[in-house]
Amino acid sequence: MALPWSLRSCLQRPGVLRSPRARLGGAGGGGLILQSLSDDVYQNLAVEDWIHEQVSLENRQGAEGNLRLMRQKGIKLARRRSGGGTVYHDLGNINLTFFTTRKKYERMDNLKLVVRVLKALRPQMDVNVTDRYDIVLGGRYKISGTAAKLGRTTAYHHCTLLCGTDKSVLSSVLKSPYKGLKSNATASVPSSVRNLLEEDPALTCELLLEAIAEEYATQHQIDHHVTLINPADEAVLPGINNKTKELQTWEWVYGKTPKFSISTYFDMAYEDSVLEVKVDMEVKHGRIEVCNINAPEHWLPPGLCQELAKSLTGSRFCPDEVTVLASTVLRTCPPNDELRNKWNLLCENMRMLM
Numbered sequence: 619m620a621l622p623w624s625l626r627s628c629l630q631r632p633g634v635l636r637s638p639r640a641r642l643g644g645a646g647g648g649g650l651i652l653q654s655l656s657d658d659v660y661q662n663l664a665v666e667d668w669i670h671e672q673v674s675l676e677n678r679q680g681a682e683g684n685l686r687l688m689r690q691k692g693i694k695l696a697r698r699r700s701g702g703g704t705v706y707h708d709l710g711n712i713n714l715t716f717f718t719t720r721k722k723y724e725r726m727d728n729l730k731l732v733v734r735v736l737k738a739l740r741p742q743m744d745v746n747v748t749d750r751y752d753i754v755l756g757g758r759y760k761i762s763g764t765a766a767k768l769g770r771t772t773a774y775h776h777c778t779l780l781c782g783t784d785k786s787v788l789s790s791v792l793k794s795p796y797k798g799l800k801s802n803a804t805a806s807v808p809s810s811v812r813n814l815l816e817e818d819p820a821l822t823c824e825l826l827l828e829a830i831a832e833e834y835a836t837q838h839q840i841d842h843h844v845t846l847i848n849p850a851d852e853a854v855l856p857g858i859n860n861k862t863k864e865l866q867t868w869e870w871v872y873g874k875t876p877k878f879s880i881s882t883y884f885d886m887a888y889e890d891s892v893l894e895v896k897v898d899m900e901v902k903h904g905r906i907e908v909c910n911i912n913a914p915e916h917w918l919p920p921g922l923c924q925e926l927a928k929s930l931t932g933s934r935f936c937p938d939e940v941t942v943l944a945s946t947v948l949r950t951c952p953p954n955d956e957l958r959n960k961w962n963l964l965c966e967n968m969r970m971l972m
């Protein structure tokens with residue numbers, strides 16, 4: 619079974635995520651090509667899970683990307699259940715999911731199908747599958763990334779296909795703002811990316827989806843008909859909305875983040891001076907386990923820095939938590955306007971770290 623889909627802008631970490639347009643093609647015997655009507659990453663990931671789990675039962679990921687920029691731009695963060703690195707999705711990116719039995723799971727065959735379609739559409743186009751299952755254009759520009767999930771008896775392989783994605787957003791949100799970030803998480807492998815539309819403006823997502831579905835049907839000798847699915851339709855996919863909700867929980871999106879540490883500093887402009895603040899944090903499963911904040915002693919009493927560090931310890935690595943904790947600590951602080959201004963400035967800078 620094959621499922622193509624695209625997503626509204628979002629960043630997808632391994633271990634979760636997805637977007638709008640989707641189709642799937644069936645494997646062996648009968649087969650099916652589905653296309654998701656939704657561009658919501660959580661709904662589309664839920665459909666994948668749902669389909670995978672219906673056939674059998676049976677994953678880890680990193681803390682990459684610029685979360686602050688994503689919040690500013692309204693880009694959602696999702697975690698998928700498969701492996702691989704962090705990828706960016708928007709409506710200019712096609713996602714294809716190939717569901718098979720575990721025995722018939724063969725990523726190279728699926729990717730070759732996509733390459734065959736591209737070569738049939740544009741014979742001059744130099745597209746190849748690399749040994750790490752990327753599809754590259756001109757020998758170096760990535761147009762597709764791959765990830766997979768293997769169950770006991772079933773499996774799925776999914777891949778992206780960059781058609782007309784906003785590359786400047788892609789590269790800016792994937793760049794970590796932390797200079798001193800260390801983690802044992804599986805790191806992404808950054809590549810130079812390219813859109814198929816840059817090669818030929820006629821290669822739209824619609825045209826590509828149609829051609830891939832057609833080739834899939836021919837290769838698997840199944841009906842060419844593409845079945846549209848609504849990932850909110852409980853009648854067709856019982857339990858799907860709970861799955862979608864689960865994929866949106868803090869516990870799933872952030873709580874599964876492997877341990878990482880940040881050792882950084884920021885400069886704060888206060889009146890006529892610039893102050894350097896040093897911050898060290900260890901974060902496990904999305905919660906701050908160790909926190910040290912060092913601001914110049916002549917500027918803010920060390921006790922106040924320690925108070926903030928203490929209250930952040932054990933809390934979620936999330937700017938909203940800083941706001942709540944900061945106002946709680948502020949209530950115990952002497953009613954001194956200068957001190958309060960400095961405190962607010964420090965807290966705002968701590969928020970911006972997250």
Ligand SMILES: Nc1ncnc2c1ncn2[C@@H]1O[C@H](COP(=O)(O)OC(=O)CCCC[C@@H]2CCSS2)[C@@H](O)[C@H]1O
Pocket residue numbers: 630635636698701702703704705706707711713714760761762763764765776777778779780788792805806807808809810811
């Ligand atoms: N959408 C998209 N397509 C292709 N390449 C991308 C994309 N977004 C980012 N990148 C580039 O790939 C690297 C990460 O490469 P890396 O090889 O580390 O990870 C992947 O490719 C994972 C692919 C997951 C595919 C799933 C299929 C359906 S939903 S998500 C990143 O730093 C960018 O340079």
